[in-house]
Amino acid sequence: MKPKAKRGLLLAVCAAAIVPLAAIPLGWFALTDAAMVGQTRGQQTPYTSLVPTGDDYYLLRQLNTRVELARRSCTGPMYSTGDGVEGMYLSGATYSGGMTYAADDMQQYRDEVLQTLVEGGVLPQAWWDQVKEEIDYWAAPTYYSTDSLGFLRLKTYVGENSQVCLLNMEVDSRTGKVVALWISALQGHEIDPAAALPAWVELNELDGLGDWTVPTGTDYEQSGLYSHNGQALMTCATGLDTYSSSSETRQFLSLQLGPYTQEVDG
Amino acid sequence: MRFSEKLVCTILLVVVTFFALGGSALLYGDFRDRLSSMAAQEQTRHSMLCYTLENRILTLHRQGDPVTEEDLQGYVNELVTPDGNGPAQLAALFHTAGDAAGEAVYSCLPADWAADMLPGNGQETILRSGDTLWRVYCSALLDDWTLYTAYDLTEAFSARARSLQRFLLLEAAVVIGAAAAAAIFSRKLIRPLALLNRASRQIAAGNYALRTDVRTDDEIGQLSESFDSMAAAVQDKVAALELSVQQREDFMGAFTHELKTPMTGILGYADLLRSMQPDPQEQREAAGAIYHEAHRLENLSVKLLQLLHLDEEELQLEPISLDRAVTQAVKAARPALDQNEHARVEALSTGLWVQGDADLLCDLVLNLITNAAKAGPGKTITVTAQQVGRTVLLRVRDQGCGIPADQLARVTEPFYMVDKSRARKQGGSGLGLALCTRIAQAHGGTLTIESEPGKGTAVTVTLQAAPQPEQGGAR
Numbered sequence: 001m002k003p004k005a006k007r008g009l010l011l012a013v014c015a016a017a018i019v020p021l022a023a024i025p026l027g028w029f030a031l032t033d034a035a036m037v038g039q040t041r042g043q044q045t046p047y048t049s050l051v052p053t054g055d056d057y058y059l060l061r062q063l064n065t066r067v068e069l070a071r072r073s074c075t076g077p078m079y080s081t082g083d084g085v086e087g088m089y090l091s092g093a094t095y096s097g098g099m100t101y102a103a104d105d106m107q108q109y110r111d112e113v114l115q116t117l118v119e120g121g122v123l124p125q126a127w128w129d130q131v132k133e134e135i136d137y138w139a140a141p142t143y144y145s146t147d148s149l150g151f152l153r154l155k156t157y158v159g160e161n162s163q164v165c166l167l168n169m170e171v172d173s174r175t176g177k178v179v180a181l182w183i184s185a186l187q188g189h190e191i192d193p194a195a196a197l198p199a200w201v202e203l204n205e206l207d208g209l210g211d212w213t214v215p216t217g218t219d220y221e222q223s224g225l226y227s228h229n230g231q232a233l234m235t236c237a238t239g240l241d242t243y244s245s246s247s248e249t250r251q252f253l254s255l256q257l258g259p260y261t262q263e264v265d266g
Numbered sequence: 267m268r269f270s271e272k273l274v275c276t277i278l279l280v281v282v283t284f285f286a287l288g289g290s291a292l293l294y295g296d297f298r299d300r301l302s303s304m305a306a307q308e309q310t311r312h313s314m315l316c317y318t319l320e321n322r323i324l325t326l327h328r329q330g331d332p333v334t335e336e337d338l339q340g341y342v343n344e345l346v347t348p349d350g351n352g353p354a355q356l357a358a359l360f361h362t363a364g365d366a367a368g369e370a371v372y373s374c375l376p377a378d379w380a381a382d383m384l385p386g387n388g389q390e391t392i393l394r395s396g397d398t399l400w401r402v403y404c405s406a407l408l409d410d411w412t413l414y415t416a417y418d419l420t421e422a423f424s425a426r427a428r429s430l431q432r433f434l435l436l437e438a439a440v441v442i443g444a445a446a447a448a449a450i451f452s453r454k455l456i457r458p459l460a461l462l463n464r465a466s467r468q469i470a471a472g473n474y475a476l477r478t479d480v481r482t483d484d485e486i487g488q489l490s491e492s493f494d495s496m497a498a499a500v501q502d503k504v505a506a507l508e509l510s511v512q513q514r515e516d517f518m519g520a521f522t523h524e525l526k527t528p529m530t531g532i533l534g535y536a537d538l539l540r541s542m543q544p545d546p547q548e549q550r551e552a553a554g555a556i557y558h559e560a561h562r563l564e565n566l567s568v569k570l571l572q573l574l575h576l577d578e579e580e581l582q583l584e585p586i587s588l589d590r591a592v593t594q595a596v597k598a599a600r601p602a603l604d605q606n607e608h609a610r611v612e613a614l615s616t617g618l619w620v621q622g623d624a625d626l627l628c629d630l631v632l633n634l635i636t637n638a639a640k641a642g643p644g645k646t647i648t649v650t651a652q653q654v655g656r657t658v659l660l661r662v663r664d665q666g667c668g669i670p671a672d673q674l675a676r677v678t679e680p681f682y683m684v685d686k687s688r689a690r691k692q693g694g695s696g697l698g699l700a701l702c703t704r705i706a707q708a709h710g711g712t713l714t715i716e717s718e719p720g721k722g723t724a725v726t727v728t729l730q731a732a733p734q735p736e737q738g739g740a741r
Binding site: 006007010011014017018021022023024025026028029032036037038039040041042043044045046047049050052055056057058059061172174175205207208210 | 267268275278279283287289290293297302305306309312313316317321323324327328330332333383385386388390392393399403405407408409430433434437438441
């Protein structure tokens with residue numbers, strides 16, 4: 001190769017090398033962009049979700065308030081607050097003599113609420129069928145009462161002298177959520193608390209508390225769910241009915257939602 | 267390719283590489299900072315949206331109202347598009363029921379984003395939709411709600427593109443500037459090299475006196491200095507060679523002449539004897555002349571052989587008694603002294619010893635005495651010796667005609683004779699002092715001549731002093 005041609009070739013090679021070197025930033029950003037797009041990484045300051053308490057849920061706040069007001073007005077309906085303003089809490093009657101006889105629409109309401117529990121997976125269909133059978137057989141009367149916070153109590157009695165309380169249900173009248181249920185039946189049926197209680201939590205829209213757990217190490221280990229955030233306890237129990245004054249042997253089912261108890265929290 | 271062009275190319279490649287890498291790092295750092303700053307703002311907006319939404323959910327719970335999808339859908343839409351002029355940010359609200367996969371309750375995210383492309387809880391990712399890049403955040407809320415928000419990153423990327431464009435223009439300017447500066451710098455840098463190149467060519471062409479004289483305090487200055495030293499050495503060597511050649515030519519000319527002169531006489535007298543019938547007296551004169559010239563030729567050949575011998579072999583020096591060498595020389599010079607009107611030699615006994623070769627030292631003194639006798643026939647020749655330190659000065663002084671000052675430097679050249687006709691008449695060959703000089707040099711000494719025309723000449727030879735050896739080892 002002639003020296004002049006070789007010189008020209010080398011100069012061309014030099015120029016050809018300078019161009020890609022000068023374009024390093026373009027390649028750099030192309031590579032970093034390719035590596036950046038689609039790559040998942042942790043947020044620098046991830047959002048911390050709010051931790052709700054029992055007072056953030058209407059149902060639990062009502063229950064807490066009822067316990068608090070019932071404690072203050074244990075000697076009568078009137079009570080005094082710390083700054084001297086007086087309040088009043090009227091509890092509802094719990095025995096048929098003090099309750100109001102329920103008309104058909106009230107009984108229909110009762111059935112719809114129970115049906116909701118059945119469809120929500122809380123109440124086993126077998127229990128509900130047996131309750132319906134006895135109600136139909138005895139044409140059982142139903143009574144109701146309300147307290148000043150709006151909790152509605154419905155009680156149904158069966159037997160020749162209506163001596164057996166077949167059903168005792170407590171419902172928040174504003175939301176229609178069941179806070180307590182008692183059923184007495186001639187024949188008991190199995191119920192799985194591990195399935196029924198979470199279903200009841202969801203049905204009552206309390207799952208937002210997010211920390212419903214089995215209260216290990218307590219009496220409710222097999223039959224309860226506990227929320228530390230909500231300071232609430234849900235129980236589900238079955239057994240021999242020793243409360244009804246009936247000559248027959250009966251079984252009971254009990255569902256209960258209540259405020260926090262120190263025993264469980266400890 | 268010229269060296270200056272190689273230099274320019276190399277400088278350009280280095281400058282462009284480091285400038286591009288440095289610029290890339292700088293731009294990338296700025297871009298990252300901008301993205302981080304935007305991320306902080308985006309996360310604040312995302313967190314505010316999450317907080318507002320959770321508060322809404324809790325408010326519904328507090329009121330005992332159901333949390334419905336329609337309610338939250340409208341609420342999110344209101345938050346995302348507060349002025350109704352299109353989304354300031356993109357958002358999607360998902361709700362998971364139990365273990366089931368999340369279902370979008372509200373979404374204004376681009377349709378080409380698949381669910382598996384979206385980040386998980388507490389994560390973020392950058393996704394492309396068309397020409398727009400979005401950063402998507404995800405956070406899990408109360409009641410199994412999940413909120414995604416996406417923020418447009420177009421401004422960050424547009425700003426980076428503008429910065430990159432400015433940088434590339436700056437880079438082009440830097441490349442051009444660097445090329446010009448490197449060209450000027452390299453030309454200035456290699457100018458001394460070009461000078462050295464031209465000088466070497468001219469020196470090769472015979473201009474040995476040329477020097478570069480680059481006065482810089484660097485390697486090129488040192489190279490120039492070395493080059494000039496080399497040129498000076500070459501010049502000296504060439505001068506020495508030229509002198510040697512000249513001396514050889516002079517020697518050959520003188521040698522030829524010295525051969526031709528006696529041969530002419532010999533041939534002339536021989537031709538006379540061959541072609542004519544000379545009388546006995548003339549025959550004797552012719553035969554005497556032939557003998558005389560032949561004797562000169564013999565002396566000439568002997569001294570030439572001695573000179574050659576001195577050049578070929580290295581002497582083995584030994585302690586020599588200077589007195590003994592002088593005595594032998596005087597004895598050998600007796601015929602020559604007698605021929606020159608019975609010139610007389612005064613040789614003082616010194617008891618000095620020198621390192622030397624006995625025969626050569628004798629020849630040295632003999633030649634000097636013979637020359638002195640020829641220079642001052644019938645006069646006294648003084649031979650003295652003196653030790654100065656480790657050197658012995660042997661001096662032969664005559665009272666002859668002396669040597670003109672302008673010829674003193676040449677009298678040691680072979681065949682050089684101050685008065686040729688007188689020298690030849692006296693049987694001189696012009697090799698005596700040359701031989702003495704070589705003998706002195708072979709002994710590690712020097713020969714110097716001091717002379718004053720009409721008053722005489724003093725020849726001084728320096729020799730190495732030697733300690734007097736024990737009895738039996740001396741010559």
